[in-house]
Amino acid sequence: MLKNIKKIGLAALAVSGIIMGGISVASAAGDSAYPLKKNEWPHAGPFGKFDKAALQRGLQVYKEVCSSCHSLDMVAFRELSALGYNKEEIKAFAAEYDYADGFDDEGEEKTRPGKAFDYFPAPFASEQEARDSNNGAFPPDFSLLAKAREHLSIFTPWASVYGEDYIVGILTTYHEEAPEGVEMVEGASFNEAFSGNQIAMAPPLSDDMVEYADGTPATTQQMAHDVATFMYWAAEPKMEERKEIGFKVMTFMLVLTILLYFVNKSVWAKLKRGDED
Amino acid sequence: MSSSSYEPQNKVAKWVEDRLPVLGLLHGTVGAGYQAPRNLNYWWNFGSLAGFMLVVQIVTGIILVMHYTPHVDMAFRSVEHIMRDVNYGHILRYIHANGASMFFIVVYIHILRGMYFGSYKAPREVLWFLGLVIYLLMMATGFMGYVLPWGQMSFWGASVITNLFGAFDFYEGMGDSILQLLWGGYSVDNPTLQRFFSLHYLMPFVIVGVVILHIWALHIPGSNNPLGIDAKGPADKIPFHPYYSAKDAFGLAFFILFFAAFVFFMPNILGHPDNYIEANPMVTPPHIVPEWYYLPFYTILKAIPHKLLGVIAMFASILILFVLPWLDGSKVRSAKFRPMTAFFFWLFLVNGIFLGYLGTKLPSDIVFHVGEMGVDALTLGQIGTVFYFAYFVVIVPLVSRTEKTKPVPTSIAEAVLGSKKKG
Numbered sequence: 001m002l003k004n005i006k007k008i009g010l011a012a013l014a015v016s017g018i019i020m021g022g023i024s025v026a027s028a029a030g031d032s033a034y035p036l037k038k039n040e041w042p043h044a045g046p047f048g049k050f051d052k053a054a055l056q057r058g059l060q061v062y063k064e065v066c067s068s069c070h071s072l073d074m075v076a077f078r079e080l081s082a083l084g085y086n087k088e089e090i091k092a093f094a095a096e097y098d099y100a101d102g103f104d105d106e107g108e109e110k111t112r113p114g115k116a117f118d119y120f121p122a123p124f125a126s127e128q129e130a131r132d133s134n135n136g137a138f139p140p141d142f143s144l145l146a147k148a149r150e151h152l153s154i155f156t157p158w159a160s161v162y163g164e165d166y167i168v169g170i171l172t173t174y175h176e177e178a179p180e181g182v183e184m185v186e187g188a189s190f191n192e193a194f195s196g197n198q199i200a201m202a203p204p205l206s207d208d209m210v211e212y213a214d215g216t217p218a219t220t221q222q223m224a225h226d227v228a229t230f231m232y233w234a235a236e237p238k239m240e241e242r243k244e245i246g247f248k249v250m251t252f253m254l255v256l257t258i259l260l261y262f263v264n265k266s267v268w269a270k271l272k273r274g275d276e277d
Numbered sequence: 278m279s280s281s282s283y284e285p286q287n288k289v290a291k292w293v294e295d296r297l298p299v300l301g302l303l304h305g306t307v308g309a310g311y312q313a314p315r316n317l318n319y320w321w322n323f324g325s326l327a328g329f330m331l332v333v334q335i336v337t338g339i340i341l342v343m344h345y346t347p348h349v350d351m352a353f354r355s356v357e358h359i360m361r362d363v364n365y366g367h368i369l370r371y372i373h374a375n376g377a378s379m380f381f382i383v384v385y386i387h388i389l390r391g392m393y394f395g396s397y398k399a400p401r402e403v404l405w406f407l408g409l410v411i412y413l414l415m416m417a418t419g420f421m422g423y424v425l426p427w428g429q430m431s432f433w434g435a436s437v438i439t440n441l442f443g444a445f446d447f448y449e450g451m452g453d454s455i456l457q458l459l460w461g462g463y464s465v466d467n468p469t470l471q472r473f474f475s476l477h478y479l480m481p482f483v484i485v486g487v488v489i490l491h492i493w494a495l496h497i498p499g500s501n502n503p504l505g506i507d508a509k510g511p512a513d514k515i516p517f518h519p520y521y522s523a524k525d526a527f528g529l530a531f532f533i534l535f536f537a538a539f540v541f542f543m544p545n546i547l548g549h550p551d552n553y554i555e556a557n558p559m560v561t562p563p564h565i566v567p568e569w570y571y572l573p574f575y576t577i578l579k580a581i582p583h584k585l586l587g588v589i590a591m592f593a594s595i596l597i598l599f600v601l602p603w604l605d606g607s608k609v610r611s612a613k614f615r616p617m618t619a620f621f622f623w624l625f626l627v628n629g630i631f632l633g634y635l636g637t638k639l640p641s642d643i644v645f646h647v648g649e650m651g652v653d654a655l656t657l658g659q660i661g662t663v664f665y666f667a668y669f670v671v672i673v674p675l676v677s678r679t680e681k682t683k684p685v686p687t688s689i690a691e692a693v694l695g696s697k698k699k700g
Contacts (some may be wrong), residue, residue, distance in 0.1 A: 148553035152546040
């Protein structure tokens, strides 16, 4: 009897799941003329860890290219230890930036070199200044962008869009010429991944734009991949710690669940035989 | 029937009990001496799981508050401070955010179990009411909690939902007055965030109070059971401890595995990506959707193209559950012996999930094609809404009164032990 109820319930859920899955796929497929390409991410999946070399390269791309327009407000230099840098390297990295430091005796503004506790400085003092310099568009902050652009689907995981894939898509799918019949807004570029296909950002990357410290050839694809990895780290810096704790929790709970299953079974054994009274 | 009265064995306990019978109260509420039907299945685990989730939410919430700042200029950043700088803050926040979803999953199963096995029927109507009150309080608490991180969906969700109350514009200016009271001003802004924060902290403790009443009301008639028949003799009942404490412990451990899989390996899958963008009153997201647990009701709201009627339908879709004990006229509680009732129950469940799915769509979205004609989400939402209400107003009253039920066993012990011998 009980088994039947469970079966009916599971069947109903399965059927509705399949119906919805089918519907979602059908509608997702019709969404865009340019499906987003999926990339391999070493940090994806339950066992995934950050590729530190890619993170360092991504930081280099951010620093040399993106940071002229995009801020990274929520990341402090001290956090760069996660990318494999030691204290001295971080201090030196921070010292390259200047920070306001009150006023001197003459009433003039003072500056001091950056310290490990400082946050990445923003390229523009205000949103208005950023818009003035960027043809009216506001370059978004990078701190959480990778998580703000992912669309995860629980019923149809295969239809999920990851923020890193989206970022690579934006950086690598510019068209030199808009397709025929597309009326472009003044100053906009045609981009396959961007919503509406007209993006205010001019193509930011070109081959060999940076010279990687580790000698990796700096193709546009490589740079896009590296900066997307870096941006995912910036958005979710505690990912590795979370997964590590997760494994301990899952292992512990799995053992505990098995033990409690047998405890429960033995507690009920007499009663199930019906000879308790 | 009722739990055995508490008699302290130890001297200190007796001394305390003589002066303040608080141990007896605890004994009665926790259910230490509680006798439960012997045939409860795993669907009966979800009450204790809901209690567990309430405690998890309160504990993680209290710690999160130590690091959170309820101010429009600082809320978003303070949540990221929790995620980045606070020791294990990211775990705490992910537990709390996913915990809300888990709480709703567990409570939905708990409510549906009550519907399937007729737990709302006499003599458990008040128990059912209290459960619905808890559910309504949870909806309010969850909604206000979602506003606190002050992301784009927080802000715009808050704007859409609070604006609904403006529909109660029964005399000139009444709608605006309600809105100004909710907002603390003329739009969703800092006063709104601060009052939502205050209430989000208060409500869980109100829920605790109603949970105590809910358990109290449970312990008077005792638990229903899958057969839906009253437990009569001592052979029908077993002590809660060790039987159900062991079963609940196993169920809880299994549930924590499920919960942890979300917290540690897919913490953002149930959230909306736009909530990682700080609230901006000048930029409306292309598509404002509430959290998944409100989606079916959101579809009902959108299905009716009249603001006030839509809001009334949305509230009615939950409030109608209060009259379910009288809509159902059957003498038999459990749907096990009511095949038609069971059939419509599953249809109701599938319809509910479908309404939830439609909640993620824009009304004009084409969901599927019939030949050349596209069927949009609005039409399907209206069909689903009609079925939702028809279930309560037409199907349940008629089916429960006309259905020929299967023979019901005379006692739990006979049913359980009898089937054991056959099997």
